[in-house]
Amino acid sequence: MNNTWHPGTAVRSARRPVAGRIALYGIVIVLAALFLLPFYIVLRNAFATHAEITASAWVWFPPKPTLDNLTGMFAGERPILAISMVNSLIVAIAQTALQLLFASMAGYALARIPIRCGKAVLGYILLPMMIPGAVTFVPSFVLVAYFGWVNSFLGLVIPGAFSVFATLVFRQFYLDFPRDLEEAARVDGLGTWGIFWHIVVPNSQGVFVSMGILLFVGSWNSFLWPLVIAQDQNMYTVQMYVSSFLTSQNPDLPKLFMAALVSVLPIAVLFLALQRYIVGGITRSGIKG
Amino acid sequence: MNVNALQPLLQRLGPRGRHLAAFAVFAGPVILGVGLFSYIPVLWGFVLSFFEARGTVAPQRFVGLSNYALLVTDREFIRSLMMITVFGAVIVPLTVGLSLALAVALRRIGWGRTFFRTVFFLPMTCSYVAGSLVWRMSLFNGQAYGVANMAGSVFGLQPVEWISAPSPPLYWVALVTVRLWLQCGFYVVIFLAALVEVPASLYEAAHVDGASGWQSFRHVTLPSIRNASVSILFLCTIGAFQAFDEFYNVMGGVASPGNITMIRTPLIYLYDVAFTQQNYGYGSAGAFVLTLLIVVFSALQSRVVGFGRAEG
Numbered sequence: 001m002n003n004t005w006h007p008g009t010a011v012r013s014a015r016r017p018v019a020g021r022i023a024l025y026g027i028v029i030v031l032a033a034l035f036l037l038p039f040y041i042v043l044r045n046a047f048a049t050h051a052e053i054t055a056s057a058w059v060w061f062p063p064k065p066t067l068d069n070l071t072g073m074f075a076g077e078r079p080i081l082a083i084s085m086v087n088s089l090i091v092a093i094a095q096t097a098l099q100l101l102f103a104s105m106a107g108y109a110l111a112r113i114p115i116r117c118g119k120a121v122l123g124y125i126l127l128p129m130m131i132p133g134a135v136t137f138v139p140s141f142v143l144v145a146y147f148g149w150v151n152s153f154l155g156l157v158i159p160g161a162f163s164v165f166a167t168l169v170f171r172q173f174y175l176d177f178p179r180d181l182e183e184a185a186r187v188d189g190l191g192t193w194g195i196f197w198h199i200v201v202p203n204s205q206g207v208f209v210s211m212g213i214l215l216f217v218g219s220w221n222s223f224l225w226p227l228v229i230a231q232d233q234n235m236y237t238v239q240m241y242v243s244s245f246l247t248s249q250n251p252d253l254p255k256l257f258m259a260a261l262v263s264v265l266p267i268a269v270l271f272l273a274l275q276r277y278i279v280g281g282i283t284r285s286g287i288k289g
Numbered sequence: 290m291n292v293n294a295l296q297p298l299l300q301r302l303g304p305r306g307r308h309l310a311a312f313a314v315f316a317g318p319v320i321l322g323v324g325l326f327s328y329i330p331v332l333w334g335f336v337l338s339f340f341e342a343r344g345t346v347a348p349q350r351f352v353g354l355s356n357y358a359l360l361v362t363d364r365e366f367i368r369s370l371m372m373i374t375v376f377g378a379v380i381v382p383l384t385v386g387l388s389l390a391l392a393v394a395l396r397r398i399g400w401g402r403t404f405f406r407t408v409f410f411l412p413m414t415c416s417y418v419a420g421s422l423v424w425r426m427s428l429f430n431g432q433a434y435g436v437a438n439m440a441g442s443v444f445g446l447q448p449v450e451w452i453s454a455p456s457p458p459l460y461w462v463a464l465v466t467v468r469l470w471l472q473c474g475f476y477v478v479i480f481l482a483a484l485v486e487v488p489a490s491l492y493e494a495a496h497v498d499g500a501s502g503w504q505s506f507r508h509v510t511l512p513s514i515r516n517a518s519v520s521i522l523f524l525c526t527i528g529a530f531q532a533f534d535e536f537y538n539v540m541g542g543v544a545s546p547g548n549i550t551m552i553r554t555p556l557i558y559l560y561d562v563a564f565t566q567q568n569y570g571y572g573s574a575g576a577f578v579l580t581l582l583i584v585v586f587s588a589l590q591s592r593v594v595g596f597g598r599a600e601g
Contacts (some may be wrong), residue, residue, distance in 0.1 A: 021398075028394050032408045035470065038423040039411065041436065045427065054434050102318040109315035115308050125319060128327035132583050134531045134556055135576045138563045139334030140326060142346035162322030192311040221416035223534045224556075228564065239418045246422050247541035253426060260419045267414040275407060282475065283482040 042264065045257035046070075053253050069258035080233055081259055084241040087230075088263075091156045091237060092219040098161035099215050100208060107170025108196055111177070122171075129164050133224075141228050155229045156237070160219065166211050169284055173207045174200070210281030213274050217267055238263040338574035344567045356574035366575060369555045370582060376554075377529040377586070380465055384525050385518070388473050392480035393510070406481075413474040417534030420467050425452060425539045429463040452539065460540065460552065467535050472528070476521050483517035484510070519594055523587060530583050531556055555579045 045053050047065035073081040110122055140159055141150075149155030177200065185199045201208075226237045236244070242259050245251045271278060302310060338356055340348035360366050391409050395402060412420070428436045429451035438448040452460045487510060495505040511518075533556040540552050553561070555575070563572030 024394060024397060028398060028405055031391070032405055035408050035412060037436070038415070038420065038428070038470065041423050041427045042419070054432070056433055058434075058439060102322065105314075106316040106319035109312045113308050113312045113315065115312045118312075121312075121316065121320065125316075125323055128323055131327065131331060132527055132531055132580055134559070134583075135334060135580045136327065136330045137556075138559060138569065138572045138576055139330035139337065141563070142333060142337070142569060143326070143330050145346055159326045162319050162326060164319075164323065164327075167319055193314070196315070217414060221418075223416065223418055223537075224560075227537075228560075239416050242422060243418045243538050243541075246418070246425065246538055251426075256422065256426065260422050264415055264419050268411065271411065271414040272407070275410065278413075279410070279478050279482075282478045 039264075039268075042257055042261050045254060046261040047258075048254055050253055053257075066254075069254045070262070073255060073259065073262075078233075080236060081238070081241055081262065083234060084236040084238045085262065087153075087156075087235060088220055088238040090153060091226075092216050094153070094157045095160055095219045096212055096216045098157065099163040099166055100212055102161065103163050103166035103211070104170045104201070104204075104208070105196070106167045107172075108174050108200060110167070110171040111174035112182075113192065125164055125167060129168075137224060137228065144229065150229055151232045151235050152229075153235075156226060156235070160222075160225065163215060166215060169211055169281075170207065173204060173284070177204070206277070206280065207284065209274065210277040210284065213270060213278055214281045216270075217278075220267060334573040334576060337570050338577055340570045342568075342570035342573075346569050348570070352570070356571050357578070359571065360574055360578055365553070366555070366558055366578075369553050369558045370579070372552065373530055373532065373554050374582075374586075376464070376532065377526055379461075380468055380529050381522065381525045383465065383469055384472055384476060385521055387469060388476035388521070389480050389518070391473065391477045392484055393506070395477070395481060396484050406477075409477050410474040412470050415471060417467075417471060418538050420471050421535050421538035424463045424467045424535075429460075463539055464535060464552070467539065468529075468532070471535075472525070476525070479517050479521055480514065483514040487513040519591075522590060522594070526586060526590060527583055530579065530586070533557055533560070555582075 044059070044061055046069060047067070048059065048062040049066060052059045052062050073079060106125070110118065110125070115121075144150060144155045144159060147155075149158070181199050181203065182195050185195045190198065221239065222237075223239045223243065226240050227243070230236055230240060238259070242256070242263055245256050245259065337346075337348055339351060339353060341350045341352050341356075342348055395406055395409070398405065431448070431450040431453055432438065433442070433448045435448070435451070437451060438446075441447075441449065449459060451463055454460075491509045491513065492505055495509050500508065532554045536552060536554050536557055556579070559572050559575045559579070562568050562575060
């Protein structure tokens with residue numbers, strides 16, 4: 001499934017001595033095992049009982065995997081996990097959709113619509129990339145509080161709906177976009193608006209998917225901003241739910257790991273299915289130089 | 290919106306006006322959004338840093354530079370800045386080194402490359418919260434059933450309190466490794482993309498000249514991926530100085546209270562000042578001091594990297 005992305009061929013492997021190659025494989029396999037270890041632990045603990053997790057002899061996998069940890073969290077009058085999952089979905093989908101919409105339009109304008117002060121506008125949009133998020137999180141909260149958006153989806157979604165990073169990627173993509181298609185559509189009488197929606201967007205699905213998944217994962221996994229904005233339990237995102245458990249005294253271990261599994265699994269599956277787009281998105285962001 | 294109704298109006302604008310109108314429609318949302326959620330907060334924060342603003346986000350009383358003067362003598366804040374500098378000095382070389390090593394290794398192996406690549410990329414999908422959970426509650430939980438202690442017991446070592454004991458400061462092992470694990474995949478992607486573009490002919494030439502594996506890495510690979518390495522260095526440093534999630538989640542609420550203030554990152558300190566003490570003026574001033582530190586370190590780095598190029 002991942003055969004579509006080739007980082008090139010192993011140019012030098014042919015003349016490497018066998019011992020060296022075995023050592024290389026040994027190191028790679030050990031590191032791979034270490035990289036997978038945390039995923040394995042989440043999976044094991046999510047289906048285990050407290051006794052199995054804390055057993056003095058390592059239980060490789062619970063002999064009778066239990067689903068109680070999962071069902072337990074969706075039961076009850078206020079199933080906070082279920083609520084926080086829905087909240088995270090709403091926030092991540094809405095934010096990703098808005099980011100894609102605004103960034104693709106702005107990127108297209110910056111690449112294709114000639115205006116006199118285009119350079120200045122580009123500079124104005126790019127400058128915030130130089131500002132570390134640390135400076136803005138307190139005053140951004142201040143502003144959102146001023147709007148009365150604390151504890152609301154508006155507060156969670158809107159301030160992050162304008163991605164400078166995505167705008168830059170779309171601009172770069174549209175600079176390299178073949179002009180012939182647009183010229184033909186213009187001859188056929190389409191305006192800029194029509195060309196963008198009927199010609200440009202349908203022909204740039206790849207960049208939409210790769211940017212979309214990067215932005216979605218970023219939104220789903222974000223922690224500091226929701227922590228500041230979603231103060232009421234009903235507005236918790238799934239990251240905050242796990243964190244609130246984690247930093248409490250004596251948390252229920254199996255439930256905690258099940259919550260983590262539920263929060264990681266959708267992203268991991270999405271990643272495995274769309275790996276080449278993710279790689280393409282990161283590569284396309286232009287930082288490889 | 291009925292676009293056709295606008296046609297006669299647009300015709301009257303002339304080409305330059307039409308371009309301007311289209312540009313405004315397409316780029317308007319981002320221009321407004323960036324202004325509202327980037328420029329205004331920064332300006333507001335800057336103004337607020339010269340005011341006393343407690344319990345309210347409106348400037349109350351002009352205090353000039355006294356917030357900044359207080360910060361310079363604030364031992365907690367200074368300690369957090371020094372702590373994050375040391376953290377950066379450890380995590381940045383480790384992350385860049387391991388990512389580069391993994392990318393080079395992935396290039397050299399043939400069989401199973403796709404599988405291993407996926408494995409090294411996979412932690413990118415994990416949130417800092419979930420990573421912190423595994424590190425705190427399983428790998429380094431300090432119990433006999435903790436993974437690190439269990440691995441140690443194989444070698445006859447006694448269980449160690451990794452996170453809850455203030456000394457020796459073993460919690461750094463957890464804090465450094467969790468960020469390393471979470472971040473490497475992203476940088477491996479960038480390094481791989483850069484390595485692909487190194488022309489194979491350069492390696493052939495180096496080989497013909499009798500260069501060893503290390504020599505061709507040092508003189509062919511490294512100079513060819515210079516741009517990628519510099520970007521990664523900056524991204525990694527800026528990220529480390531703004532560490533929050535893993536410190537908050539690995540150390541937050543840990544039984545031994547002495548720990549918590551000792552390992553407060555600048556961002557956690559500012560979070561406490563702004564949201565626990567509701568001292569927004571002081572918090573804003575702190576944010577600008579942290580930014581200044583990041584800018585200074587970035588400038589230093591670019592000088593060092595720049596000198597490196599002059600030599601080569």
